Amino acid sequence: MSVTAPQGFEAAGVAVGLKSTGKPDVAVVVNRGPLKVAAAVFTSNRAKANPILWSQQVMHDGTVEAIVLNSGGANCFTGPFGFQTTHQTAEKAAELLEVSAGDILVCSTGLIGTGDEVFRSKVLEGTERGIAELSAEGGEAASLAIMTTDSVPKTSVHDGDGWKIGGMAKGAGMLAPGLATMLVVLTTDAVLAVDEADAHLRSATRVSFDRLDSDGCMSTNDQVSLLVSGASGVTPDPDAFRRALIEVCTDLAVQLQSDAEGASHDITIEVRGAATEDDAVEVGRSVARNNLFKAAIFGNDPNWGRVLAAIGTTGAAFDPYDVDVWMNGVRVCTAGGPDRPREEVDLTPRATSVLIDLRVGAESATIFTNDLTHDYVHENSAYSS
Amino acid sequence: MSVTAPQGFEAAGVAVGLKSTGKPDVAVVVNRGPLKVAAAVFTSNRAKANPILWSQQVMHDGTVEAIVLNSGGANCFTGPFGFQTTHQTAEKAAELLEVSAGDILVCSTGLIGTGDEVFRSKVLEGTERGIAELSAEGGEAASLAIMTTDSVPKTSVHDGDGWKIGGMAKGAGMLAPGLATMLVVLTTDAVLAVDEADAHLRSATRVSFDRLDSDGCMSTNDQVSLLVSGASGVTPDPDAFRRALIEVCTDLAVQLQSDAEGASHDITIEVRGAATEDDAVEVGRSVARNNLFKAAIFGNDPNWGRVLAAIGTTGAAFDPYDVDVWMNGVRVCTAGGPDRPREEVDLTPRATSVLIDLRVGAESATIFTNDLTHDYVHENSAYSS
Numbered sequence A, B: 001m002s003v004t005a006p007q008g009f010e011a012a013g014v015a016v017g018l019k020s021t022g023k024p025d026v027a028v029v030v031n032r033g034p035l036k037v038a039a040a041v042f043t044s045n046r047a048k049a050n051p052i053l054w055s056q057q058v059m060h061d062g063t064v065e066a067i068v069l070n071s072g073g074a075n076c077f078t079g080p081f082g083f084q085t086t087h088q089t090a091e092k093a094a095e096l097l098e099v100s101a102g103d104i105l106v107c108s109t110g111l112i113g114t115g116d117e118v119f120r121s122k123v124l125e126g127t128e129r130g131i132a133e134l135s136a137e138g139g140e141a142a143s144l145a146i147m148t149t150d151s152v153p154k155t156s157v158h159d160g161d162g163w164k165i166g167g168m169a170k171g172a173g174m175l176a177p178g179l180a181t182m183l184v185v186l187t188t189d190a191v192l193a194v195d196e197a198d199a200h201l202r203s204a205t206r207v208s209f210d211r212l213d214s215d216g217c218m219s220t221n222d223q224v225s226l227l228v229s230g231a232s233g234v235t236p237d238p239d240a241f242r243r244a245l246i247e248v249c250t251d252l253a254v255q256l257q258s259d260a261e262g263a264s265h266d267i268t269i270e271v272r273g274a275a276t277e278d279d280a281v282e283v284g285r286s287v288a289r290n291n292l293f294k295a296a297i298f299g300n301d302p303n304w305g306r307v308l309a310a311i312g313t314t315g316a317a318f319d320p321y322d323v324d325v326w327m328n329g330v331r332v333c334t335a336g337g338p339d340r341p342r343e344e345v346d347l348t349p350r351a352t353s354v355l356i357d358l359r360v361g362a363e364s365a366t367i368f369t370n371d372l373t374h375d376y377v378h379e380n381s382a383y384s385s
Helices: A050-061 A079-097 A117-132 A139-145 A194-206 A238-258 A277-288 A291-298 A304-311 A374-379 B050-061 B079-097 B117-132 B139-145 B194-206 B238-258 B277-288 B291-298 B304-311 B374-381
Strands: A009-014 A026-031 A037-042 A066-070 A104-108 A154-159 A164-170 A183-188 A223-228 A266-274 A324-327 A330-334 A351-357 A363-370 B009-014 B026-031 B037-042 B066-070 B104-108 B154-159 B164-170 B183-188 B223-228 B266-274 B324-327 B330-334 B351-357 B363-370
Touching: A009 A117, A009 A139, A026 A117, A026 A139, A026 A183, A026 A223, A037 A050, A037 A194, A050 A079, A050 A104, A050 A223, A066 A079, A066 A117, A066 A183, A079 A104, A079 A117, A104 A223, A139 A154, A139 A164, A154 A238, A164 A238, A183 A238, A194 A223, A194 A238, A238 A266, A238 A363, A266 A277, A277 A304, A277 A351, A277 A363, A291 A304, A291 B374, A304 A324, A304 A330, A304 A351, A374 B291, A374 B374, B009 B117, B009 B139, B026 B117, B026 B139, B026 B183, B026 B223, B037 B050, B037 B194, B050 B079, B050 B104, B050 B223, B066 B079, B066 B117, B066 B183, B079 B104, B079 B117, B104 B223, B139 B154, B139 B164, B154 B238, B164 B238, B183 B238, B194 B223, B194 B238, B238 B266, B238 B363, B266 B277, B277 B304, B277 B351, B277 B363, B291 B304, B304 B324, B304 B330, B304 B351
Parallel strands: A066 A104, A183 A223, A266 A351, B066 B104, B183 B223, B266 B351
Antiparallel strands: A009 A026, A026 A066, A037 A223, A154 A164, A164 A183, A266 A363, A324 A330, A324 A351, B009 B026, B026 B066, B037 B223, B154 B164, B164 B183, B266 B363, B324 B330, B324 B351
């Protein structure tokens, strides 16, 4: 059910030929209310795609009626023509839904530089057909239509106390040939004000999607949106809602990690004993972005020296000679020196855990990443255009 | 001739079994004077190997008599025992050369965590045998003894106006199984004071080795040393010497790039039109460290969208929609949009040039990197530990 699990939402997914495979490629999600509250977070890449530039404007008043999403083209670096395409998509949806174009979010994913007249006409056709096919059972079709190189659709639902949260996500991590990464739509029928929705979304993405760092490459098109219908009539306990949203976002983030192209290990890097949470994130991310560490995990080699060499490049507070490292539960490094023999670490399972104790404070953070494999290189070299 | 090309230097390379292949693995370079001036730069990784910790102390007075270098073990994260090994190596060399141990630099390269009693006894044996075999023709033997996975030795000589600069280097870029990267020894018979040697070395490494970023992974053992014998009796023109040292360092850096393991392209990323040199370096490095860009080059795909997505993550001054990009001389992107068709770019040659014009200033910088290949993943996963 994904995004249509909560009350007040309709969705659809249609195929208009943006994908050469003929699979569904345009999704529409509509909020039927009574509330039309929304929050969104966008890629922090300064090179932003046209749909990001458009959607940032839409979010200024916190009101969103619907989202149109397409795969098969990023509409990024396509100039004024590309921006007009996004604008026309919003206008088309607004006209058919009898709302304002300024309340329509647009998301695109696919190859950068793609956004010609053929692309425009197909996206407009998809918008029209998607809106014609809207239904309260359309969540699954929508989750299929936003897939690019994903092997499975990613959805999540949380059943709260009288309210629900639904979500769908695509791509991520090991990036697809065209830099098409993370698009996420979250829905809820809980009653939330704009400020509450925004605060909940930011606190949830900060510890879920922002902690997913599959290959260190930031997209131009990332967008996570939360649509609030209020159709349950229930005002949720703020803490319960926040925890539920974190749970749904983490569930989707882990689904993205598990489907990362080319990956053979899902690596969870937990950093403990940090002076600050920022330090913990910086240390975890430095390991997640170290190609030598990632290649070693691919080779089932518990090379803790590469972990220390990676964290040594950060500015976090710690003494390199007083750090402990565990791999899959085995303490391989104590106080910056060898502890248990490498042979005791079994890295054959896909799920891999690295625990780093900086031994200077009480803060922690967990980063999700993948290994660097032959398939990653293959996917990102052989199929590009 | 490498490091023994200038007057006043003797060197040797011997095999003591640190390498399982039986190839030479300990090198000694001695400065016979009359000057014993030296300068050195070290890895900025906070996780520093024992020989780095030792050599930093040695450099405090700018006087160096000799350098002992070993391959086959990094002596990093080996605790107090490992530091004592480095100390004993310096003591052994000092005793045999009848100088102070505080004037002996030590460099090690190999797997992190390697530095047991067998390692110590072999390094000490190598130090003794190396000093016994010192000769003014020993530069080549020394350059062979510092190789790890290098396929060829790297040496360079510059003939100045009455003085010479010699140099040898090992490793780099696509890192060897054990994080063994860059060791460089430079020699000159020019007459230089300590401050001059230090200033020249820093200005040369800043635009040569510091601009080599093969895979973004910083070693724990990097060291570049300049030994000054003054044996020519000639005080060089400062500008001429600086230019010559930059030339030698760049020559060695490019040799390291060309021999980077697993690489199929040597990529020169030139950033122009930057507001500051730091901006140019940051932009070039962001591209050099982007796995998607590096995989695309491996696939002979002129994917300029990945260049823009990479530079969009930097804080440098520029407008993402007013950037021009050339690949191998073809302008593929103008003002942040498509220009010439990708088909016009021939990426089959190993030498690859990427030119990025930020169009906001007059500063520039060049970064040297390599592509991300199957062989890189193989070298760094299959053979580790």
